[in-house]
Amino acid sequence: MTSVPKVGCIALVVSLLLATGGVGAQSSDRVTVTVTVHDGAGNPVSDVRLDVTWDGGSTTATTAANGKAFVDVPEGARATVQVTHSRYVRTDDYVITDASERDVDIRVYRKSSVRLEVRDNDGPVGNASVLIERGGLDVATGTTGPNGVFESDTLQAGTYQITVSKPGYYARQKPLEIDGDITNRVALTRGSTSVNVTVTDPYFDSPRPVRDATVELGDATEQTNRSGVVSLDQPVNTQPTLRVTKPGYRTVTREVAVGSDATDVSVDLSRTRTLTLESANERIVAGERVVLTATNAYGDPVPVASVTLDGERVGTTDGEGEVAVRIDEPGAHTLSVTADGVQSNEVTVEAISAGTDTAAATPTATTTSIATTTSESSPGFSALIAVVSILAVAATAQLGRR
Structure with missing residues (x-):
């Protein structure tokens, strides 16, 4: 019966040894990093809370009067340290790479802020854009209120570049030392x-x-x-x-x-895209061709324009923007062209039957008729000669009496 307690004791001892060995292994995987926090003058800063995080874990520590704190982190880890203090600030986290037993120094800065009062000759300038930079990086941005005031969030003490701008005003840029909570005035000037x-x-x-x-x-x-x-x-x-x-x-x-x-x-600035279509004739004999010319908004010929006759495609213009279209049926016909989605004006050409007589309407026939009515053999001209002869005889008789 005593064998059971012995077995239990042996198991207990083994478990304790394993536990001790486990702790020892975990302890050997960690290293202690000595962190010293100081201000810009090199003075140690006490009561700084350090929040240390790494992949899979975290820890905290607080600096002593000498500004030191000890932080245990996994060996070789990449640890990020955030600092918190009532009077000091560090806007970017401190990173410990490849953690090992060593000392690291972290600088903190006095908590500061700036109040900008932006004005022109007429008073406060509202809705002006504000940019605060340091080392080429944007630290704070915003706009002034109706009272022309911009107030930053917490900044770390140092020298900054301030830029204030607004449409209609010349931009104002200047360096500014910000240490503590300060107020600064910025004057803007209108311009064109x-x-x-x-x-x-x-x-x-x-x-x-x-x-x-x-x-x-x-x-x-x-x-x-x-x-x-x-x-x-x-x-x-x-x-x-x-x-x-x-x-x-x-x-x-x-x-x-x-x-x-x-x-x-x-x-x-380009002309509005247009197509102009012109016809060489307004009337042709049915069965003949009418010559059409297509030009663009600049009066230049338009090649490869699609030609339609009474709504049906009948060909394309050549390199000179011309095309000859045959019209077989008598009557009025409508023609147009289209190129690159732009349609021209419509022209109307009348085709007449081949047997229609149009000679009587020619200018030549009219001229011949006028010439015939003004010949010297006309009756009016003979009568005029007779009258002149009678007057001459009468005048001769009168002279004889004298």
Whole structure:
């Protein structure tokens, strides 16, 4: 009966040994990192809470009067240390890489903030954009309230770059030392600059200026001169809408970024896409062909345009924009062309029967008729000669009596 207790005792001893060995193994996998926290002057900072995390675990520690704290972390681990203090701050976490038995120094900074009061000549400037940078990195951003004030969150003491801007004002940029809770005033100045707009038609090999185009920019409206240029004043640091129009041209609309200096803007203004169809004859004899010519908005021929006769496709224009269409049936017929989704005007051609007599309507026949009625053998001319003869005889008789 004594064998059972002995077996139990042996099992208990083995389990204790295993437990002890386990603890020993866990202990050997950890290292102690000595952390020292100090301020910008190198003075130790006590009562700093350290929150240390790594993959799969975490721990906390608090610095003593000498600014030191001991942190046990897994050997070789990557540990992140966050610091918390009532009067000091560190905005970025401290990272321990490849943890080992060693000392690390963590610098903290005095808790600080800035209150910016933005004004112009008329008073507070609301809705102004504020950017606070340090070392090329954005630290804080925001806008001023209706009272022209911007207040930052907690910052670590140091030198920052402050930029304040608003459309219609010159941007203000300056370095600022922020140590503790400070207030700083920023003065903004209104301003305007010229925007030079050049409008050209890109259809030609050398783009040609477009004169008398209407240019709208913000609240300003002007027309281009003979060189296709117009200059308009705009508030600085704005992004107004540019709109360029002219009858017969496609409207151009886009945003323009206006900075502090004069701005040059180029605009391509093209004619509205149109097709014009012309017929060489308004009347033809049925069975003959009528010659049609298709041109674009610039008066240039349009090749490979699809031609329709009374709604049915009958061919395409050649390289000169021409096509000859045969019309067999007498009557009025409608023709048009289409190219790249654009349809031309419609032209009407009347086809007459081959037997129709049109000679009597020719100018030549009219001229011959007039010439016949003004010949010297006409009765009117003979009567005039008789009258003149009688008057001559009477005059001779009168002279004889004297």
